[in-house]
Amino acid sequence: MKARLLLLVAFFALAFGGIARADGRPELRLSSDADVIGLGDTMHVTLQTTSSGGSPTDPQLGSSSGFQVMGISPSSSTSMSIVNGTITSQRGLTTVWSLRATKVGVFTLGPPTVVVDGVRYRSQPISVRVVPAGQAPRRMPPQQQQDPFDPFGGLFGQLNQQLNQQIGQPFGQMQDPRQQMESQLDQRYALPASRGQTAFLHAVVDKTNIVVGEQLTYTVYLYVDATLGRSIDLNDPHEAPASDFVKRSLQADESKVEQIGFTSVGGQVYSVQLLRRSALFPLKAGDLDIGEMTLQISAKNGLRRSEDLHVHVAEPPIQGRPPGYAVGDVGTFTLAADISGRDTDQDGAIGITVTLSGNGNLPSSIDPPEHAGVEWLDPQVTEKLGRQAGDKFGGTRTFQYVVRLHRAGDVDLGDFTLPYWDPHANAYATARVPLGTVHVKADPNAHAPVEAATDPLPGLPTVHASREPAAQTRRHLDDAPAFWLGLGGMPLAYGFVVTAAGAARRVREKRVARGASPKTEMLARIAAAETATHADDAGAMDAATARAIEAAVIACNGINVRGVATSDVARALRDAGVAEADGRELESVLLACEAARFSAAEGSAASEARERWSRAQRAIDRLAGRA
């Protein structure tokens, strides 16, 4: 029991002792990324200070003989926790010195010191050996170094550090880094898939349809694999060209990369860092190309490219456009004026300061109001432009004019006006500031207006006050296709007529020639015989039959049997190659026809004549190969 009691007392003593130490003296921890380095190499010494009291300030490295201090990077943090209604806070300061070895030997660095609540506290010195260049052992990767503040070792070392920077817990004792990481995933930056191994660039624009002169916010993020456990070097950045835009940075320092959160990319955790944020003002209408940003990272295949983005740019509408509007004046603007005095002498001068302020593409010049006898000298322009709230670019541009007044009396200076397109209201607006009246005291010695003496454009005509009536729409002769058709058509008509006449003649000749052929003759004779059979004139039928046979023999065999004795027809046909039976049949028909026509007996029967024609027809068909 006693032992248990003692153990309990010891535990509470240890616990409250630790708390007492934390409440009083700050905790200092010194580390370096190497204890043996080569000549000319660079190492880093880190001093981490935690205080539950005042903020740690003024870190000093102490002795740094043998090294050249290349840079110092302090970063402070604050964390708060509420336990049972009690608020406790811790303030941290992490200071990293970058040192380059300049001599060979063993050197003691430090001890580094830091001031808390007016008291300077000291850490332990560290010893470093510098060997000739190239003989230093290879450094251990950072993730292999056990960090007592990181229960997961190097795996989440860097992630933990980044989380600490972001959520203000300097050393990560309070929460599991995995839980911190998961609770910090920002879905706004989530992507479905990685665009590159280890790290990649991702570019976005806030809109894709804008008008000429409207601000486009262009952002490039660097996504780094959160489980990488080591830093990556970024080299050789090449900005997106954006040659059709005026580019204005929305970052205080583009050389620094700003950690903005963690997100999930294809199910893997990536840290998201802001690499670039710029306001782009398009110079012209069209589909404009922003281009891609590239940089080299210290990894395999180290070239990384952002997306090549395009935006559609149009001009603001013509409808409602105020006179004097210059394309590109887009934003929300206000004008203010300050006049140095309202009384002056003739040919004297006053000072007028016009301040143009607002967000957007502030014009570089504004036209002063024009009045006779008022001479505006070129203004002196000063500006204070940069990032405004809500990632807007804007500020003020001040025009300081010296105005000479050449005419005596009360001179109304008029208004400064600036028409612009307001993209939020989607309408034109006009910024206006009245300048009021200035009293100009007459001076009898004042000079005459200079323009009367030296007019550079003498003898110009006077203004025309009435518009010219619109002319009637007039078509020219040669606008009509018929004109060109007629122009070529008339000579071509001659050619057409001549050609057509020739063609017609040839057709006629061909027709005549076709009419005289033996075959045509044969067909005509056969047709005539057929016609004759419809009548009862046997003599005519026999005559037609005989002529049909004669024409058929000429057409089919090329011999004319008209001059041959009828009794010799069969022989002549045989000699011509006609089958003997056919020759005899034809001769027989011819003899029968001849006998019927020239016999003494009157009135040969028509039916017999038709029979002879039928025989002749069959013989002709065989002769012509149609049987």
Next chain:
Amino acid sequence: MNPRRTLALAWLLLAIAGSNARADTPVTDDVDALFKQGLTALAEARAGDAIADFEAMNDRGVIDAVVSFDRGLAYAQRIRGGSPVPGDFGRAALGFEEARSLTHDPALAREATSALGTIRAEVARRRALAGEPVEVDPGVPLGRAVVGLAPEDVWSGLAAMASFVLAASLFVRWRAFARRVRLGAAIALGVSGPLLAVTAMLALAARDERLHLREGIVVTPSARLSDDRHLTVAGEAPLPEAAHVTIEENAAGWTRVRFGAQRGWLPSPSVRPIVAREFRELALK
């Protein structure tokens, strides 16, 4: 007071207030109002306001010889006022060139030509003082000069007549048997054939010029020509402001122009095309 009267008075006051508001803010889509505002501004020597009004009319697609002429005068007035803006000479010349091209009024054309001469003489004088070449308008090439000897419709009419004579002489020569008639037809054939070719070509060239030739005015001081890679051509004299150029091509914010024997690219904002009469006719269709 009678409630009706009170209501009527209230409406009257509102109407007056409304009319005052409109007076402060011009009815910017009314081109006639813009024209009047421009004339008023010119009369009051407010050249900048006049330019804004006339340019606003231009933005709204108003193509009018008088508006172009007065716009040229407004730019000239700003030059005369002693506070010219770079490009004013060129824009003044553009206004007068357009007026000359658009107008059907010979008197206005003469005045525009005279004003153009004054502008270009001053540009040449200033260039001479600076030791630069003074040629502002290189004139037209010989071919265009020949085409310009007669109106397009004259060339078209001559071509039609030549075509008719050619066809008629061909037919006569074909069908006639009398030797004299055939000889006459042959002579007509020999004359009308070449005449048809020449006049048809001139009519075609005049039509092509009317529809496709685009001319412009250089509206920036000393515009330097660039080559096809858009690099400034070394040794070439810069084109003077108000120079009359022929526009050959537009591409990606650049305009290829010809100025006499010089040819090259200029940034498009440096050249403004002259709106010709034919464009107005096309716009009216």
